[in-house]
Amino acid sequence: MSEQKEESIVSETPVLSLDDKLGLVKRKIDKTSHIEVDQEGFKNCPDRPILFICPSNVYEEHPETGECIVNFENCLECGSCQIVCRDYVEWKNPQGGFGVSYAFG
Numbered sequence: 749m750s751e752q753k754e755e756s757i758v759s760e761t762p763v764l765s766l767d768d769k770l771g772l773v774k775r776k777i778d779k780t781s782h783i784e785v786d787q788e789g790f791k792n793c794p795d796r797p798i799l800f801i802c803p804s805n806v807y808e809e810h811p812e813t814g815e816c817i818v819n820f821e822n823c824l825e826c827g828s829c830q831i832v833c834r835d836y837v838e839w840k841n842p843q844g845g846f847g848v849s850y851a852f853g
Contacts, residue, residue, distance in 0.1 A: 767802040773824065781820040782839065783829070789836025790816040798833045824848055 764772075783806070790796065791814055798807045804822040807829070809815070823850050829837045839848070 763772045774849040776819070776846050776849070777821045778782070778842055781818055783814045783818050783820045783823065784838045785816045785818055786838075787815050788835040793833070793836065797835060798829055801828045803828065 774781065785798075785807070785829070790798070794807065798816065799809060804824045806819050806822050808817045811819050825838065825841070830839045
């Protein structure tokens with residue numbers, strides 16, 4: 749491939765932000781969450797890394813109650829929460845037919 753043609757292909761490729769890329773993920777969302785958070789464990793965790801480790805912002809802290817809000821519909825099923833916060837987060841695979849559909853490319 750010529751260098752000029754290669755440059756043309758690269759310049760035509762749109763640059764997507766992480767939020768744009770996350771918006772392209774195909775999901776079939778169940779009515780019930782596949783993630784449970786032990787609220788006492790969350791509140792007793794000094795650094796609360798769950799709020800920062802999740803790439804799709806599934807977890808957020810309620811400003812008034814201090815409880816962990818779980819936006820399970822955003823979950824990418826990467827398992828980061830299970831590695832970092834397994835003491836107070838229980839994550840299961842979504843029921844068959846639900847969750848994220850990954851494809852090559």
